[in-house]
Amino acid sequence: MSQSDASAEQEAGAPGTRSMKEYYEIAEQVLPGAGLAVYSNPDDIRFVVHKGEGAKLQDVDGKWYIDYSMAASVNILGHTHPALAEAMTDQMSRGHLHFGNLNVPVIELAKELVDAIPCAEMVVFGSTGSEANAYALRMARSFTGRDKVMKFEGAYHGAHDYSAISTFGGGATETPHITNFPHGVPDSAGIPQAVQDTVLVAPFNDLEAVRRIIEEHPNEIAAITAELVQRNIPPHPDFHQGLRDLCDEFDILLIYDEVVSGFRMSYAGGQGYYGVTPDLAAYGKIIGGGAALSAVAGPAEILNHANPRRRGEDDYVFVNGTHCGNPLAAAAGLANLRELKKPGFYDFLNGQAEKMREEAQKIFDKHDMPVLSYGVASFWNVLFRDAPPRNQADMDASGDMIASKEFDLELVRQGIYVLPINRRYFSLAHDDEILEESLRRIDAACRVWTTTH
Ligand SMILES: Cc1ncc(COP(=O)(O)O)c(C=O)c1O
CATH class of the missing domain: 3.90.1150.10 (Aspartate Aminotransferase, domain 1)
Known part of the structure; x- marks a missing residue:
C-alpha cells in the first residue's frame, strides 16, 4: 500500500x-x-x-x-494555512532545516521585525517566549546596573524563575492571592529565595501602588515588565502611559511582553495599539508561524550588550541557544507576517x-x-x-x-x-x-x- x-x-x-x-x-x-x-x-x-x-x-x-x-x-x-505550509516546505526542500548559523530567512525576519516594531532598532533571537522575557530582564539588569525587577500579579511572562512568581491568583487555582505587595508567591517549587527577593510584585492597573513600590526601592529597580492586556484584565485607558511616565521619572526600563499581543493586536503590536513605546519588548508565538522562535526587540544601545564581539566585557549579556534563529521557523514567521500585512x-x-x-x-x-x-x-x-x-x-x-x-x-x-x-x-x-x-x-x-x- x-x-x-x-x-x-x-x-x-x-x-x-x-x-x-x-x-x-x-x-x-x-x-x-x-x-x-x-x-x-x-x-x-x-x-x-x-x-x-x-x-x-x-x-x-x-x-x-x-x-x-x-x-x-x-x-x-x-x-x-497554505502560505505557511509552502514557506516551510520550500525551506526544507533546500535542506535548510537548521544550520545553527546566520541564514537568509532570519536576516529577512529581523529586518521585518525592526521595521514593524516601534521600539526596535535591533533584535536578538531565541526559541521561546520564556527565553525572550528572561533575556530582556537580563539586558535591563546589565544596562541599568540594578538587580530588582517589577512584575504584575497575575501576569505570565513564561516558565523561567523570574516569571513564575505570583502568576496565578486564588479563585479556581490553589495559589493564594497576595495582599502584602510587593512580596510575591512562587508558582513552583524550586525557585530560589534569592530570585524571589529580586522580583517585586504590584497590582495591575494601579499606578499609585507602582509608584509606592518604586519609592520604597530607590535606585534598585532595573525594569518594570508588563503584558499589554494582562490575560483577562484589560488596561485602564491611562495605565500604559502612566507606566511609561513612571519609568521615565525613575530611570527604569519599561519592558512589554508582546509574546501574545505582538502582531496580534496590530501589526505594530500592543505598543502600536496603545501608542506607548517601551524600552524593550519580548516577542514569540506569531513571529515563528507555529514553529519555535522568539525575539527581544529594542534600541541598539541596549541590544548591543548582547553583541557576541563584546564577550568578556563586564556588561556583556549572554544570549545563546542551539535553535536561535532557526531558518525553518524564520521562513514560517515571514510567511505569517506577509499575510498579516495584507x-x-x-x-x-x-x-x-x-x-x-x-x-x-x-x-x-x-x-x-x-x-x-x-x-x-x-x-x-x-x-x-x-x-x-x-x-x-x-x-x-x-x-x-x-x-x-x-x-x-x-x-x-x-x-x-x-x-x-x-x-x-x-x-x-x-x-x-x-x-x-x-x-x-x-x-x-x-x-x-x-x-x-
Ligand atoms: C504573555 C506571555 N509571555 C510569555 C509566554 C511564554 O512563551 P513560551 O511559552 O513560548 O515560552 C507566554 C506563553 O503563553 C505568554 O502568554
Whole structure:
C-alpha cells in the first residue's frame, strides 16, 4: 500500500492509528499526568489531537472542535494555512532545516521585525517566549546596573524563575492571592529565595501602588515588565502611559511582553495599539508561524550588550541557544507576517471577535446567566462577572472563577475548544460560518448549564 493510500484509509476510518483510549493508556505511562504543560482537563473531555483545519481541530476519535485557543494565540491564520505550509516546505526542500548559523530567512525576519516594531532598532533571537522575557530582564539588569525587577500579579511572562512568581491568583487555582505587595508567591517549587527577593510584585492597573513600590526601592529597580492586556484584565485607558511616565521619572526600563499581543493586536503590536513605546519588548508565538522562535526587540544601545564581539566585557549579556534563529521557523514567521500585512487583515480579525463578543452576550442574557462577554482587539473573554476585572484580586474576589471554569469545560463538551478561564483567540479562519456554528454550540452549553446549576 502506498503512503497516500494508507493516509486515505486512515482518513476514511479512524483518524488516528490508535483510539483515544489507547493513546491515553500510553500517555499515562510516559508523560506525568498524561499532560503537556500546565493544563489538564477532566478525563471525560480531554482529547488527543489528530489534525487541525482552518478554525477546527479533530481528535483521534474523529470529533471536531471549533478552536478558540489557536495554540495559545499562535495560529493567527488558522490551522494549515497554505502560505505557511509552502514557506516551510520550500525551506526544507533546500535542506535548510537548521544550520545553527546566520541564514537568509532570519536576516529577512529581523529586518521585518525592526521595521514593524516601534521600539526596535535591533533584535536578538531565541526559541521561546520564556527565553525572550528572561533575556530582556537580563539586558535591563546589565544596562541599568540594578538587580530588582517589577512584575504584575497575575501576569505570565513564561516558565523561567523570574516569571513564575505570583502568576496565578486564588479563585479556581490553589495559589493564594497576595495582599502584602510587593512580596510575591512562587508558582513552583524550586525557585530560589534569592530570585524571589529580586522580583517585586504590584497590582495591575494601579499606578499609585507602582509608584509606592518604586519609592520604597530607590535606585534598585532595573525594569518594570508588563503584558499589554494582562490575560483577562484589560488596561485602564491611562495605565500604559502612566507606566511609561513612571519609568521615565525613575530611570527604569519599561519592558512589554508582546509574546501574545505582538502582531496580534496590530501589526505594530500592543505598543502600536496603545501608542506607548517601551524600552524593550519580548516577542514569540506569531513571529515563528507555529514553529519555535522568539525575539527581544529594542534600541541598539541596549541590544548591543548582547553583541557576541563584546564577550568578556563586564556588561556583556549572554544570549545563546542551539535553535536561535532557526531558518525553518524564520521562513514560517515571514510567511505569517506577509499575510498579516495584507490590507484589511486586522479589521477582519478584530471585527469577527467583536461580533462574537456581542452575539455571545445576547445568548448569555437570553439564558439569564451572569456572564460577561468582553475583550479588546482579537481577544475574547468570558467570565462570570458583571464588569471586566481590574486586577488579579478582582478576578479572584467572588469565586466567579469556579463557575467560569466549569462553564468553559461545558463548552469543551459541546465542541468549543477553550483553555478554561483563558482568553479566546480569533484567527483568519474564524469566518461567519464558524461564528454561527460556535453560537449554536454556546447556546447548547448554556442550556446544559442552566438546567444543572
Ligand atoms: C504573555 C506571555 N509571555 C510569555 C509566554 C511564554 O512563551 P513560551 O511559552 O513560548 O515560552 C507566554 C506563553 O503563553 C505568554 O502568554
